[in-house]
Amino acid sequence: MQRKRIIFSLILSLAVLPLMAQSSSPGKHLEVAYFGQFLVQPGLSISSSIDIQSWAITGGIAKRSLFVRPQFGYYFQANSHQSYLAKLAFGYAVQKRKRRGWAHQSLSLGIGYQLSAIQEGFSVSLADGSRSARNRVYTSGWMPSISYSQGVPIQPQLSGYYRLLIGQLFENTERTSATLFAEMGLRFYFK
Amino acid sequence: MNRSEFLKHSLTMGLGLPFLSSLLSACNDQSLFGTDFQPSFKGKVLIIGAGAAGITAGYILQKHNVDFQILEANTDFGGRVKRLDGFADFPIDLGGEWIHTDPAILSDLIADPSVQANVDIINYRPKTISIWRNNKLRRMNFASHFYREYKFKRSTWYGFFEQFMVPSIADKMEFEKVVTDIDYRGEQVRVTTEAGETYLADSVLVTVPIKMLQNEMINFEPAWPQEKRDALNTIDMPAGLKVFLSFSERFYPDILMESLTSGTEKTFYDAAFGKDTNDAVLGLFTVGEPAKRYTDLGSDELIIAAVLRELDTIFDGKASRFLQEAVVQNWSAEPYIQGSYSHYGSNFNSTMQILLEPLGNKVYFAGEALNEGGDTSTVHGAAESAYRVLEKMLAG
Secondary structure, three states: OHHHHHHHHHHHHHHHHHHHOOOOOOOOEEEEEEEEEOOOEOEEEEEEEEEEEEEEEHHHOEEEEEEEEEEEEEEEEOOOEEEEEEEEEEEEEEEEEOOOOEEEEEEEEEEEEEEEEEEEEEEEEOOOOOEEEEEEEEEEEEEEEEEEEEEEEEEOOEEEEEEEEEEEEEOOOOOEEEEEEEEEEEEEEOO | OOHHHHHHHHHHHOOHHHHHHHHHHHHHOOOOOOOOOOOOOOOEEEEEOOEHHHHHHHHHHHHOOOEEEEEOOOOOOEOOOOEEOOOOOOOEEOOOOEEOOOOOHHHHHHOOOOOOOEEEEEEEOOOOEEEEEOOEEEEOHHHHHHOOEEEEOOOOHHHHHHHHOHHHHHHHEEOOOOEEEEEOOOOOEEEEEOOOOEEEEOEEEEOOOHHHHHOOOOEEEOOOOHHHHHHHOOOEOOOEEEEEEEEOOOOOOOEEEEEOOOOOEEEEEEOOOOOOOOOEEEEEEEEOHHHHHHHOOOOHHHHHHHHHHHHHHHOOOHHHHHEEEEEEEEHHHOOOOOOOOOEOOOOHHHHHHHHHOOEOOOEEEOOOOOOOOOOOOOHHHHHHHHHHHHHHHHOO
16 A cells, blocks of 8 residues: 555656756756666666766757766565665766757766665465565675666656666675666656 | 576576566466365275375365375375485475475465464575586576575475375375276276285376376276377476485585576575575486486486586585585486476477376376476476366366
8 A cells, every 4th residue: 555655656746747847958857767677676766967077069959978876776576575776876978959858878887785675484374375474684785887878858858768777786705696777767857 | 497497598588588487477376276166076086196196186085075095106105295304404305395386375285274374485596596617617696586486494395295185184095006007998997006906996096207107107998099198208207316415514506507408407506595504405406318317327326426526526626525425316216206207398288188188087197297277397286286187077
């Protein structure tokens, strides 16, 4: 029930945010996206980018920038784990003005910290098959990553984008694993 | 699909198959077989074989007050479900080990809300996975994201049947009864054993391994129709072997794979994964050609020596250095098993339908190879097949 409420609120905010945005130039923005590890472990990501340095080129129809992108992601696999990822990425972006708004591409390197609650076991009732006594353990680790994203304008203050992120999670010296996230969502520009 | 095949396809096809597999796994979360049927059958049923399917069939018949008897060729029940005690401080599955579906299946199989018991389950998701290829040990821990299997934490598949099904049918099981003939020409089916004992029943449920039927260890009178014989011979039941080695120190990953060839499997795995133990026990599970290379060696001692040589090569001699004890379960050498488990060819549905067709409406078939629900080659699939077949048999 709680999860449904959260999802409903997010959908509502997706509808309202474009109405609030007014600027027609690329500026500060907020990204809300589906965030899936290997596509099959679904989740949600919220991120933004802050320009450290930017250059307007070719008469203001394009902009290059160096940016820092804070990101918070959550993803899960039912009856297996829930994971939270906080990440900071540094990258290079190119944004171009199109008829309907701003298109963008970026490449970034990041470092994240992931915290996971893993369900290692449980009891199953022979009476009805229900699960109880779920045994959870918590793991955490650093995750350097590289990501590429591309976005296309939908409205002047709204673009759709996807981002692919490849990372290596270091939980301990024995347990390191490569991982791939696919992110698909919307970028809302603010004035 | 076994783990190796799954991983191979995952590696070669990218992300599509894991997604598909996840969907299929979700579909499996629902019980698809009936457990509450009302039998109209009046008569006696003879069950041949006391493996997962035979035990479950007896359990169902007992619940429905149908007269039955189980004949088992071996000295114990279980078939390819077998337990080893005393090797470590936890019981070891010498046969079927993993629960390849939602563990709620255990409740579905018991199908009795009055059974107030819980079974502790390991969410089997190995963390460290390596593959030995081209004489190099390579990590592939990312594959752990695609695992979705379960294991018993304190018990075993054998323990499950022993605790929850066998007590109600123990007095109906007869051991060391090697069935050699099934004659279904008359009104009743006549079953004869190697010792010359004869049993009569109104229906017979044959649950022996498919290899026993392929090798014609049981003579049917009249003989099987040619179509059924041809269908039977399209199923492969290759060699199968498990080896367990206990070590004074752990030096191996959770999973170490070698073979990724279709239809074969060779996996070393931490048998103590998720158990409440500090014992270091490494298991080897192998099926098909890799298993045959071991079973052809001829003795358990030679098999263990061969396994140790391989492990020493991979882990710089640590296997021999830390070895405490080893045990071999050679399923190919078991006279009433003779292999691992079924592998179907391309015509799964048509082959299954032909094989499930009863002989003379009196002789039925069940077992891990004969679950029309699709989960073949698994313990729960074998047990499930008993429900599916009995539902038809008892409906008359």
